[in-house]
Amino acid sequence: MLKIEHLTKTYGEKKAVDDLSLHIAPGEIYGFIGHNGAGKTTTLKSIAGILRFDEGEITIDGTSVKNDPLACKKKLAYIPDNPDLYEFMTGIKYLNFISDIFGVSADDRQARIRKYADLFELTNDLAQPIASYSHGMKQKLAIISAWVHEPRLIIMDEPFVGLDPKASHLLKGMMRELCDRGGAIFFSTHVLEVAEKLCDKVAIIKAGKLIRSGTMEEVKGDDSLEEVFLELEGESC
Numbered sequence: 001m002l003k004i005e006h007l008t009k010t011y012g013e014k015k016a017v018d019d020l021s022l023h024i025a026p027g028e029i030y031g032f033i034g035h036n037g038a039g040k041t042t043t044l045k046s047i048a049g050i051l052r053f054d055e056g057e058i059t060i061d062g063t064s065v066k067n068d069p070l071a072c073k074k075k076l077a078y079i080p081d082n083p084d085l086y087e088f089m090t091g092i093k094y095l096n097f098i099s100d101i102f103g104v105s106a107d108d109r110q111a112r113i114r115k116y117a118d119l120f121e122l123t124n125d126l127a128q129p130i131a132s133y134s135h136g137m138k139q140k141l142a143i144i145s146a147w148v149h150e151p152r153l154i155i156m157d158e159p160f161v162g163l164d165p166k167a168s169h170l171l172k173g174m175m176r177e178l179c180d181r182g183g184a185i186f187f188s189t190h191v192l193e194v195a196e197k198l199c200d201k202v203a204i205i206k207a208g209k210l211i212r213s214g215t216m217e218e219v220k221g222d223d224s225l226e227e228v229f230l231e232l233e234g235e236s237c
Contacts, residue, residue, distance in 0.1 A: 001026045001061060001184040002047065002153055008055035009042050016042040017053070018208035024153075024186050024201075027179050031199035032188040033229060039208040040188040041081065044157050047186070048078035060153055074102065077146035081157040081188075083138050091117075091126035091133070091141050095148055102149035109148060116144040119170050135162045143171060147178075154178065156187035160194060172198055196225040204232055 002024040009017040017039040024030045034040050045051040047058055049069040058065040060072045086094055092113070099109040117123040120140040130138065139162045146154055154175075160168050175185050175198070189195050195202055196216065202225070203213035211232050212219055220228045 001028075002186060003059045004043070004047070004056070005058070006056040007043065007046060007053055007058065009039075009046060009051065009053045015208045017046070019056075020205070020208070020210050021056075022203055022210070022213060024184050026152075026182045026184055028184050028200045029175055029179055029198055030184070030186045031195035031202040032186060032205065033190075033192065033195060033202060033225075034188075034205040035233070038205045040205060041157055042208075043205070044078070044155050044186070044188060047155050048076065049073055050078070075151060076153040076155060077149070077151040079142050079146050079154070079156045079159055081161060083142035085130050085138055085141060087131035088129065090129055091122065094130060094141065095126070095145055098145045099148055104149050112148045112150075113144065116147055116174075120144065120167055136164060136167070139163055140167060143174075147174060152183050154183070154185045154187075156185065158189060159187055160189065160191055168194075192224075192226045192229060196220070204229060206233060 004020060004022045007017050007020040008015060020039070020043060032040050032043070042051060046053045047065065049065050049072060060075050063071045065072045086097070089097065095113050096109065114123070117126055120143070122137065122140050122144070125133070125137060130141065133141065143159070159171060163171065179185060199216060201213065201215050202219050204211050204219070216225070219225070
């Protein structure tokens with residue numbers, strides 16, 4: 001599904017991501033863990049085709065992000081940590097705009113928007129301008145806009161920040177459902193307990209370098225993910 005091979009991205013003299021390689025298979029929820037500035041967001045933006053990278057290759061279903069970015073973008077959705085939505089639009093206009101971009105039929109978009117807006121209790125707010133939304137409401141709208149076109153791959157940067165407990169629970173269920181249908185999810189998080197319970201695999205990054213990756217059992221053994229993370233952070237200082 002998603003292959004990252006020897007990804008390197010440099011800002012000036014600093015390597016934000018340094019020779020990173022990861023493979024995410026269909027059906028996997030893959031967590032990406034690291035402190036602020038570790039290189040998580042740079043990696044995610046590179047996958048989404050937002051950032052140009054200096055070295056390496058990223059492919060989605062065998063298609064190169066560098067060589068055919070449009071084909072890759074049709075297969076994925078990206079939710080940033082602070083969704084930058086068109087605030088002059090109403091919620092429903094924004095969702096229809098996204099649906100138009102991805103060629104979602106009128107019947108499909110109507111059914112999906114109703115389903116997810118009802119789930120997130122956002123239906124009554126869709127006629128309001130996005131500028132009037134709280135951070136949590138914007139996050140919910142961004143999630144709905146990602147799911148409305150049923151992408152094969154969803155990339156998320158700290159998706160649980162700003163969500164209330166009920167919305168977080170719903171999102172976890174949606175993530176598992178998408179992967180059970182053969183999709184894949186790659187997301188960054190600071191919430192180690194969520195990663196431990198939700199993820200099939202996890203990768204830990206520090207100062208741009210991958211320091212451990214694999215199944216939850218491979219990465220943490222008999223310890224908690226928090227203990228392993230803190231131990232690895234200490235070792236690599």
